Amino acid sequence: MKPLMLQGHQRAITQIKYNREGDLLFSAAKDSKPNVWWSLNGERLGTFNGHGGVIWCLDVDWQSINLITGGGDSSCRLWDLETGKNIATLKSNSSVRTCNFSYSAYQAAYTTDKAMGHPCEVFVIDTRTIDETVSGQAPILKWEITDSKVTSMIWGSLDETIITGHEAGDLIQWDLRTGKKIHSVKEHTHQITDMQLSRDGTMFVTASKDHTAKLFDTNSLELLKEYKTERPVNSAALSPILDHVVLGGGQDAMEVTTTSTRQGKFDARFFHLVFEEEFGRVKGHFGPINSLAFHPDGKSYASGGEDGYVRVHNFDQSYFDYTFDYNRE
């Protein structure tokens, strides 16, 4: 089916996310205005105006009440989804690279870059009453990352842990009660660009510049599966209904101008979750894919690229009919 092309950003897309029900699609780009769209027809619902620079990350809570965004203007902002109003602004010392609501959305976490003489830090804030006062409050927890900076972050199960992915390829699980490391693994050799939880949150998939995506257990950080490509992987998402994982990436953005789309390999690539075999590709972007998201119903997915477009693809029936040969006793 013809994909929906969401044209609303002037610059490269940095992150896209669906809300829990999947009726809304949020997109952040390097152009300071996050957008929200109807996922069904690609109509733009509105923009969130206020940031003064690149938006690196965004997240929406489970009830679709608030949106959290972080960006290059050294601030993390909370928005009222219904009105699009900026309800709180948390100033930081450097760019905010990642931000996420917890499962309960009573808390949110964000991390900052190591830049301008400031260290990379993780902040956890209380969001139970979101208004101007949040800006003034001290974070309930804050710690410094001394080694390579955090480039990706997710909440662990039951709001007890946070898992950070680092520039050097490390994965670290932090205990929120103590602020200490529980587990630390290094399965990637290059920057971890994205981390996404499975539907039930027991597994997550990482994407890395080392040309692979990997599947881990959320509690033990045990490596379960590996998906190999020949380009940096910028994002990976797990299907909520099938044993499928989609990878997006391509040639590094800084090298793209010197190469053709044929060489760039900007396809979204589908792998079987268990067999680690590639079974399909979707073309379309003419720059690397920076972010991918499955619709919560698993019947469509969206991709945001360096080319500034968000493409929403609905799967054909043949996608659901396709099966791998193995004995299903």
Add this chain to the structure above:
Amino acid sequence: MAKKKGDEKANPAPQSDNEEQNFEEEPDFDDPEDFVEIPEEELLADILEQKPKESDGYENVVVVDGCPQVGPERLEKLQSVINKIFSKFGKIVNEYYPTTENGLTTGYIFLEYSNPQNAAEAVKATNNCKLDKQHTFLVNLFTDFQKYSDIPKEWEPPAPQPFKVQSDLQWYLMDPDAYDQFLVGIGTGVALQVWQNALPEPLLLQERPNWTETYAVWSPLGTYLATFHWRGVALWAGPKFSQFQKFFHPEARFISFSPCENYMVTFSPSGDRGDDKKWIIGDIRTGQEKRSFPPPDEYVTWPIFRWSKDDRFFARIGADVLSVYETPGFGLLDKKSIKIPGIRDFSWSPSDNTLAYWVAEDKDVPARVTLLEIPNRTEVRSKNLFSVADCKIHWQKSGDYLCVKVDRYSKVKKDKIDIKYSGMYYNFEIFHMREKEIPVDSVEIKEPIQAFAWEPVGSKFSIIHGDPANISISFYQVNTGQAPTLLKKFERKPFNHLFWSPSGQFIVLANLGLTGGALEFLDTNDFTIMNVADHYQMSGIEWDPTGRYVVTGVSSLKCKMDCGYYIWSFQGKILRRVMKEGFAQFHWRPRPPTLLSEKQQKEIKKNLKKYYSQFESKDRMRSSKASKELVAKRTEQMKKFTEYRESKIQEWNEQKPRRLELRDYVDTDGLDTDAVNTVEEVIEFFVKEEQTVIE
């Protein structure tokens, strides 16, 4: 006298006893009982070595025999002549002219130099040199007399070398399924892999890191694998790829083999070592150096030495000469080179001891292509050509035809520095080698030529011609008794290279290079395009020796991204994609020509249907086995993963109360599990507006 260290340590106790008891007495200077005398050689070996010896200086002395015998009155004259000659090699510190009883010199003299190097040089340079018509110097080192007189009278036969079991060099041809092998080189000498192109998956036979320092090549019949090292070249053979032979040739960078694998030529381009052996021809079986050549005076194209098809002759081109050498003597054929003024290039026939060369035009003398039979030097055919800028000689692989591509001009402008040609057009002169008197046909094309290739077996040839923006590919058929006919012309194609299947009929058209990648698989029987494909930025193509497979590759030496190789069937079906970081070279292992007679080959072709079903069933069995293995592997993986998931899901279900707690007792586990808060909302979208005029 010195003592051993160990002795000293063992003895201190008794000594001190002595001192206390016999304090007044004279100490005992006798050697203790356990004293061991150490010979001087052991203590001062290094100093003793420098001690002057009686024989010192002998090696500075040379004996010059064969001098004229003169009386005392002419001795001075002789001395001045000898001095003049021999002082060139160093200062003569001493000389002695022995005389016979009657005052004549004996004809031999002794000269002493200040060091052995000078003496050795003098021997090397003057031995067997003629002084005048009657006298020839026989110069030897004085020490040589000692050396040769010490040779035992009885000849001792050398001990026989233990017999080395030679592994089967032809093992790679014995594969029952006739799988071919190929070589994959990673990086510049990082690793080499040898694979067998088995079905359904290639099999890695050998992989060795640092097997070579640069690259590796197969010998022309595939028996040996040659690798390069800073000390020389090594050949590997047999089922284990054990070292078969090594050739010492520092910094050898190029290698070429004779067609029957008897000899090989190595070339070392770096010449700062004072070594004049730039080209070395070695015997492959014995590992011996057969002949070496000094470096070329000017830039030459490799291979400079070109071999006749049976290894009997090899030839190189010089200034206005063609030097033909013969084996196994490695001397010039008939002891002299063939004088051919203006010779520009030559090439041996792949099937006969005939070579073709061409001579550039000179003032009023036209250019000329000549076929020369070796060793009798008969000109079997020659053809004069006019207005020639350049020629290229292309033999058909079976030796049935020869094509000379002639670049001709209509205008020429000569200035001091270079010659400018304009109005170029191109002739293809086709020599029918198998017909009486070798008739010559000509095909003319007015467009620039990009590539030319003969069908290796058969009588077709193909030409890529036209401007880069508008490339055409033409196929011609050579006929007996009439001009070649144009079979087919494809226009506006992006190709720049032609790759014929080694067994003819099929051809791959390709666009190589950084902007290329297009491929077309063509059957030239009816000119159907079997497949159109693409391997982006491919840098090379190679057919397997049987013509069943084609490999396209992107080498890391040409392109940084996506290095690797694709294996295709001859019809253009992709069989395998291998992406390998640092992939540098790919070579199919060659095969010797078939031993079956033409009749036997025809017999096989006739009964192909019979074999076909056998092969088919074999292939089916193999692929079903492979798919079975794959299914088994997947089943195993799925089983393991399902077990893991089940335990996780159980854990997840147990945690449900805590999740509910976190989300205000709203069940969000599924998309529609939250029945309480779900509100069905109808949203209307404006889809499109249509206006219909009702009459």
